[in-house]
Amino acid sequence: MAYDKFNILTSSAVPLPIENVDTDQIIPARFLKATKREGFGDNLFRDWRYNGDDTPKADFVLNNKTYSGKILVGGKNFGSGSSREHAAWAVYDYGFRAVVSSFFADIFKGNCLNIGVLPVQVSPEFSETIFKAIEADPNTQLEINLPEQTITLLATGQKESFDINGYKKNNMINGFDDIDYLQNIKGEITAFADKLPY
Amino acid sequence: MSKTLFDKVWDSHVVRKIEDGPDVFFIDRHFIHEVTSPVAFLGLKGRGVKVLYPERTFATADHNTPTINQHLPVQDALSANQLKALEDNANEYGISHWGLGHQKNGIVHVVGPENGITLPGATIVCGDSHTSTHGAFGAIAFGIGTSEVEMVMATQCIMQPKPKKMRINVNGTLSKGVGPKDVALYIISKLTTSGGTGYFAEYAGNVFEEMSMEGRMTVCNLSIEMGARGGMIAPDQKTFDFLEGRLYAPKGEAWTKAVEYWKTLKTDADAVFDAELNIDAADIEPMITYGTNPGMGIGISKHIPSADQVEGGEETYKKSLAYMGFNEDDVMIGKPIDFVFLGSCTNGRIEDFRAFAEIVKGRKKADNVTAWLVPGSHVVEAQIKEEGILDILTEAGFVLRQPGCSACLAMNDDKVPAGKYAVSTSNRNFEGRQGPGSRTMLASPIMAAAAAVTGKLTDPRELM
Numbered sequence: 001m002a003y004d005k006f007n008i009l010t011s012s013a014v015p016l017p018i019e020n021v022d023t024d025q026i027i028p029a030r031f032l033k034a035t036k037r038e039g040f041g042d043n044l045f046r047d048w049r050y051n052g053d054d055t056p057k058a059d060f061v062l063n064n065k066t067y068s069g070k071i072l073v074g075g076k077n078f079g080s081g082s083s084r085e086h087a088a089w090a091v092y093d094y095g096f097r098a099v100v101s102s103f104f105a106d107i108f109k110g111n112c113l114n115i116g117v118l119p120v121q122v123s124p125e126f127s128e129t130i131f132k133a134i135e136a137d138p139n140t141q142l143e144i145n146l147p148e149q150t151i152t153l154l155a156t157g158q159k160e161s162f163d164i165n166g167y168k169k170n171n172m173i174n175g176f177d178d179i180d181y182l183q184n185i186k187g188e189i190t191a192f193a194d195k196l197p198y
Numbered sequence: 199m200s201k202t203l204f205d206k207v208w209d210s211h212v213v214r215k216i217e218d219g220p221d222v223f224f225i226d227r228h229f230i231h232e233v234t235s236p237v238a239f240l241g242l243k244g245r246g247v248k249v250l251y252p253e254r255t256f257a258t259a260d261h262n263t264p265t266i267n268q269h270l271p272v273q274d275a276l277s278a279n280q281l282k283a284l285e286d287n288a289n290e291y292g293i294s295h296w297g298l299g300h301q302k303n304g305i306v307h308v309v310g311p312e313n314g315i316t317l318p319g320a321t322i323v324c325g326d327s328h329t330s331t332h333g334a335f336g337a338i339a340f341g342i343g344t345s346e347v348e349m350v351m352a353t354q355c356i357m358q359p360k361p362k363k364m365r366i367n368v369n370g371t372l373s374k375g376v377g378p379k380d381v382a383l384y385i386i387s388k389l390t391t392s393g394g395t396g397y398f399a400e401y402a403g404n405v406f407e408e409m410s411m412e413g414r415m416t417v418c419n420l421s422i423e424m425g426a427r428g429g430m431i432a433p434d435q436k437t438f439d440f441l442e443g444r445l446y447a448p449k450g451e452a453w454t455k456a457v458e459y460w461k462t463l464k465t466d467a468d469a470v471f472d473a474e475l476n477i478d479a480a481d482i483e484p485m486i487t488y489g490t491n492p493g494m495g496i497g498i499s500k501h502i503p504s505a506d507q508v509e510g511g512e513e514t515y516k517k518s519l520a521y522m523g524f525n526e527d528d529v530m531i532g533k534p535i536d537f538v539f540l541g542s543c544t545n546g547r548i549e550d551f552r553a554f555a556e557i558v559k560g561r562k563k564a565d566n567v568t569a570w571l572v573p574g575s576h577v578v579e580a581q582i583k584e585e586g587i588l589d590i591l592t593e594a595g596f597v598l599r600q601p602g603c604s605a606c607l608a609m610n611d612d613k614v615p616a617g618k619y620a621v622s623t624s625n626r627n628f629e630g631r632q633g634p635g636s637r638t639m640l641a642s643p644i645m646a647a648a649a650a651v652t653g654k655l656t657d658p659r660e661l662m
Contacts, residue, residue, distance in 0.1 A: 020392070033277055075514070076510075085234065085237075085325075111344075167357075179353065186353065189224070193251070197319075197456065
């Protein structure tokens, strides 16, 4: 489906310096029973965010009003485990438009790109720099510039570039969609299929 | 140019290469289930698009189904609604549907191979990360997100950059009590849950050559747990024998032709991999996990390692052990347990039930243990009965449930309560995976059986 265009995002960020955050934490399986893409943000990090009786856990970062913004900064190997796109939907629905990590799990990263959430992979050192900057000042502004492929800590000017393939970058900047592309070459696909053994 | 098995299958399915972008990759077979497909169908409806090749997509209900009283209406309204949505969508778009109660129903990664839908050299996707299972047949199989489920239904293609290639060689002789699950958990403990990210794995060496198809499926199934998108094993006579005569497998002349082609599906002698890992089979012990990701596994006789020996940082490690209620240097043997789960797309096949039965035969389920024994499909269930395994299980005080994903992800009522310990033959020990607050230890079917009859973690070799 069509999604928001992404160009330059300037925002404060929410830090989650935990490694190997899996998609079962991002959205537990018991919240995958919907048949529509609605309301997943309410259950983002459900079991880290709420107690069993649905009261908020005070020590979890999403319940700490000090931190807010459209950027989520996670630890290494963010989004491992299940292929559930619901995890990316929950991140989006909560209000995040970019996730920063020193390493992403493959399927989660692809899912984010497919729904218009930008995964920004930075070096472990820069990840550390960002976490420290947010710790020192929770209002630290980050600028993510997709056309330039850079992420910048605006207060200090510290900057790093990130990778994204040209095709996906163009899609995200323009809100283009893979299915439109593929439908446009349908003849090529069906001709290809005719030649396959099965 | 020399090619790997993966290259051969991948390259033969590239419709078009996009410059500075992904490949347009053709998908031969597509599995769907009730949880990750409804929004994809909504997308198709929104676009007013039909399914391009409905005969290439197969629907089965598994993630969100009860494992008792399947003949009764599903009580949970949301689950019932999701199952109905799958049925309605499959009917509307002309897709085959093996719903709850259907003779062919079962876990998607069990029924695919069982019915010969899974074939060597094929490309297979499903909105489920354990789609890697089908790599056991020399197929390229991997999990996708819901946007891609919609993409495959609309165009039979996805957009994927070609992954890097890794070969994992396990050679030598496996010790007593060491099976496919232990081999996989050992590999993941070496590579960590991110060591395979960006790669597609090929499993090679005499250990995999000698392994049954069921065992190969267990190993390939767990490829995603080291971060790899998938893993595959070159097809051989065992693969062909498994598939011959199955419902969707080629027949007659087409079969002969297919086998001829499948015999070419192996890595050329001088082909190069981006990474290679060599493991001596003799180093592998029966494995158990102690933490909250599948990479946190050790031999059953070992002590829990200290933070500095584990990847993931001290804070993450401490959080993990605190969740499990364990301490550094703890001995695993003798730890009390509450639940045992035999089943899932990892270990819900006939061989897993045979192995479990071998241990519990002539023994009794421990009183402190609740055991869920869930076959991967109705076919497996029938085999369990035919082979007399059910009698052994019943005699030992166990009850057999009906097929489904069950306590592996606890979407249905099969939930481990908070704080309780489960020895599980499934694939993930993440926090809350088997129910909020549940504590999971991943292991092989015989390790699960040993725990079930002794009521605590026990070295299964002592019961063999």
